[in-house]
Amino acid sequence: MQFSEKWLRSFVDPALDTEALGQLITMAGLEVEEIKPAAVDFSMVVVGHIVETEKHPDADRLKVCKVDAGQEELLQIVCGAPNAAAGMKVPCALVGARLPGFEIKKAKLRGVPSFGMLCSAKELGISDDQGGLYVLPDDAPVGRDVRELLDLNDSIIEISLTPNRADCLSLLGVAREVAALTDMPLTAPVIAPVAPVIDTRRGVVLDAPEACPRFCGRVIEGVNAAAPTPDWMKRRIERSGIRSISALVDITNYVMLELGQPLHAYDNTKLNGDIHVRLARPDEKLLLLNEQTIDLEPDTLLIADERNVLGMAGIMGGEESGVTAQTRDVFLEAAFFSPDAVAGRAREYGFSSDASHRFERGVDFNASQGAIERATELIVSICGGQPGPVEVAESLGKLPARNAVMLAPARARKLLGVDLDDDQIAALLSRVHLDVTREGELFKVVPPSYRFDIELDVDLVEELARLYGYDNIPALAPQGTMAMLPRSEDARDLWMVRRQVSDRDYQEVVNYAFIEEAWEHDFCGNGTPIRLANPIASQMSVMRSSLIPGLVNTVAVNRKRQNPRVRAFEVGRCFIADANATPVPGYHQPVRVGLIAAGSVAAEQWGQAARNIDFYDIKGDIEALFAPAQLRFEAAEHPALHPGRSARILLDGDDVGMIGEIHPKWVQKYDLGTPPVVCEIDADAAMSSKLPVYAVISRQPAVTRDMALVLNQDVSVDSVLDALRTVESPIVKGIELFDVYQGKGIDPDKKSLAFRVLMQDTQRTLEDAEVDAAVAALVQRAEADFGARLRG
Structure with a gap:
């Protein structure tokens, strides 16, 4: 929005120079982008x-x-x-x-x-x-x-408006702000009804009252469309960035700039019957004033007569019904179109207009009749003609409601940090034409028809801040009592988790929480993902329920850039539909930690043989993250993972995550090269930490014994260790697997598991007999529970 400073000062003329006026407007929330002279210096x-x-x-x-x-x-x-x-x-x-x-x-x-x-x-x-x-x-x-x-000692002010301040897309709107901020009188244009001279009228039918609840029309006969636009009007609209075209068009643009109400003029002799405001019908087309022919979509609001489409409502008129230099009879339109009916329509057809820019943000629904009277006055004085009566079609129940907003003065003072008394609050709000009345301890404030942005009490507090002046609000440092809070030893924060994972040679990545729907199906087996109502891109249409898709994409992107070795992790929130979820009903949003590794274990070097990453490398990293807690790994299936190389992670019997190698079909589909290994765990579990427990350090030497047990192939190592650890022997301090063997000397359906048993006493040296007895008890338990035998 740009305008002439002198035009603005014809409404309100504060005792401020141009620079100070620009600063005042900026501090009111209407950011001044540029102030430039109307003409170069000569x-x-x-x-x-x-x-x-x-x-x-x-x-x-x-x-x-x-x-x-x-x-x-x-x-x-x-x-x-x-x-x-x-x-x-x-x-x-x-x-x-x-x-x-x-x-x-x-x-x-x-x-x-x-x-x-x-x-x-x-x-x-x-x-x-x-x-x-x-x-x-x-x-x-x-x-x-x-x-x-030529009135060249003028400045052009350009302001950048936020979408909620559509009321300032006019000189009257900006002048109202300046008058309120400076407490100066506002000289608004005097709009008097123009008495009809003829009785010619054209009926208006609102076929879509929700989209257009008010439409004003007037016939003016005998105009001179070739009359020149007055220089003062031409200068004002040109300095507002609009090209002068003809007197009739210039007048409609002038009133739009002056009052904020877009208007349109039709050649009345080209119209047939009543005017209809309706939605487009199948296969309808329209040749616009910009000479563009468009195929109209069914949700497009139109202005039409009994035979033809005349224009896109609130956006642009049609070429065939527009005024020309030969026009003698004019049908003038001023209407209120709902923002929902106009928003985005111009962009859908690949163009924009000054009218659509205003209507989609909200126009004063009480300004239509005043604007048509103002335009009539200018047309008659410049182009001549005889006006008919104003035809008004409206559906009052469909007009926007201006609901009262209740404001507690104590809350306003608390939010502002300024001790304004009640009289000051009422006076400031009244300066911006808000209807303020007192109801007990509260103010009842009703916004005017042109203020679409006032709906909550905080909107009124913002008005108070603007009017009081942001520069006048003291900048006070916050005060409060601070105390060191206790920190539990059995928990750590996510930053500690991040540091521990990065210490294991992983780099953190941050991926979008919205992903391709195909990823959710492939890697999560989720056929009903949470879909976004308004995705930022077609390939980001659903919310992720796992970190795995984003991590796999990280590997794929790196491979395309000739970087096959990837070790990455992510800490992020996932989104799962759950009717019983809290605190957000319907959506469970757990925070998870994901790790992925692909390519070689270490960068290529002379001191270590090249080897690709495998399941046990990542397993070791996870065990180090949870240490000293003991994790269990049980074979399990997951849509993203190789069915024979994946496992469920258990902590104290609770399922806390999954680990495994990416499924071969996804390796091939996403061109991942060597199969990456991925792990995903709950962040809460990763942040848990075991408290240290004191144990006596023995001065006596330890004794180790190895035992190799032959068992069936389907017996898991964890089940064997669980059974062996139940054997109560005070001297047995630890049992660890150190070898798995299959081959010569072992039946094909068998395997050999070699365990190392550590035995020690804090007070004495162990004797061979009690060591042998302890080992024998372990072997007996394995024989009884699993049918195991000692390997010879």
């Missing part, structure tokens, strides 16, 4: 009247002009402009004038003296038009300073 350029012209004696394209510039004598000026002619009034730069980039001096052009220069718009920096001299009005006083005549 001096000593006056209105000149060309009295006579004659051809240059030595140049076909030059003319020698006699110019009355308000001096004692006529000035002789050599000019090359093709449109220079006697009787014109044009800008005349006198000798000594400074123009952009140069200074005017006495000169000779092809031997003829020249005492000044006649100027084009480009030479004055007004526009890029250099087709000839800039023609001034016939009534321009000779010798008057051109800067004053």
Whole structure:
């Protein structure tokens, strides 16, 4: 939104210079992006009247002009402009004038003296038009300073508005803000109803009242569409960034800029029957004013008559019903279209307009009739014509409601940090035209029809902050009592988990929580993922229920960049549909830790033979993370993992995660090279930590015995260890597996498990007999429970 400073000051004129005014507007929440002069700096350029012209004696394209510039004598000026002619009034730069980039001096052009220069718009920096001299009005006083005549001592202010402040997409809206901030009177345009002269009217039917609850229309006959737009109006709309087209179009744009209500003018002779506001029908097309023909979607709101589509409601009119220089009868429209009916429609068709920019943010639904009266007044005064009565079609029940907002003064003071009394609060809110009444200890505040952004009490507190002045709110340091909180030894935070994992040669990655639906199906077996209502990209349409898909994608991306060795981890939240979940009903959101490793165990080097990562490498990393707690690993299946190389991780009997090698079909589908090994565990389990327990350190030597047990293939190591550890022997301190053997000397359906038994006493040296007895008891337990035998 940009506008002329002088136009703004015609509404409210505070005693502030341009820079201070811009700062005031910015601190009100309407950020000023740029302030620039309306024209470049030039001096000593006056209105000149060309009295006579004659051809240059030595140049076909030059003319020698006699110019009355308000001096004692006529000035002789050599000019090359093709449109220079006697009787014109044009800008005349006198000798000594400074123009952009140069200074005017006495000169000779092809031997003829020249005492000044006649100027084009480009030479004055007004526009890029250099087709000839800039023609001034016939009534321009000779010798008057051109800067004053054209009102060039002006500034153009450009502001950046947040979508909630659509009320400031007009000069009246910005002026209301400035008046409230400076406590200055607001001089708004006086809008008086224009009495109808004729009885011609055109009916309006609201076929979609939810999308258009109010429509005002008026017929004006006998207008002169070819009448020129007044210079003051042309300057104001051009300095607002809108090109002047014709008087009728310029007037509708002017009222839109002035009041914030978009309007549209139709050639009334091209309309048939009543006007209908309806949704598009199948296979309808429309040729727009921008000469673009579009196929209309069924959810597009249209303005139509009994036969044809006239335009896209709130966006752009049609070419076939638009006004031209030959138009004599006009049908003027001013309506309120619901933001939901307009938002996004222009972008769907690949263009935008000033009207759609306003309607999709919210327009004052009570401004339609005032805007049509204002436009009628301007059309009659500039183009002539005879207005008919205003036709109003409305569905009052569909208009937006302006619900009252209750504000507790004590809450406002607490949030602001400023001790405003109740009278100050009421006075400040009233300055922005809020209807403030007292109900007990609360203020009842009703926002006006143009304020769509006030719905909660915090919105009112924001208004108080703006009006009181952010710079006036003291910057006080927060105060509070701080105390060292106890930290439990049996827990650690996620940063400690991160450090421990990174110490094992893993690098942390951060992936999106929304992923491809195919990933959720492949790696999680989830056929009904949580879908996003408005995904940022088509390949990010569902929420992840596991960290595994993102980690696998990390490996795939690295492989494409010739980096096959990857060791990565992620700490993140997953999202699982669960009707009984808390605190967010319907969604369980656990935090998990995921690790993935692919490629070689170590970077290529001379001191270690190359070997690809395997299941047991990652298993060792997980055991180190949980140490000194003992984990159990039980064979289990998972959609993402190799069915024979995956396991469930158990901590104190609770399932805390999965570990395994990526399934071969996913390795092939996602081009992962050597199968990566991945692990995913609950963050809460990873943050748990066993308390240290004191144990006496023995001074006596330890005794170790090895025993190799032959068992069936289907017997798990964990079950054997569990059974052996139940044998009560005070001297047995530890039992560990150190070898698994299959081959010569062992039946094909058998395997040999070799265990090392550590025995020790804190008070004495062990004797061979009690050591043998302890080992024998272990063997007997294995024989009884699993049918094991000692390997010979």
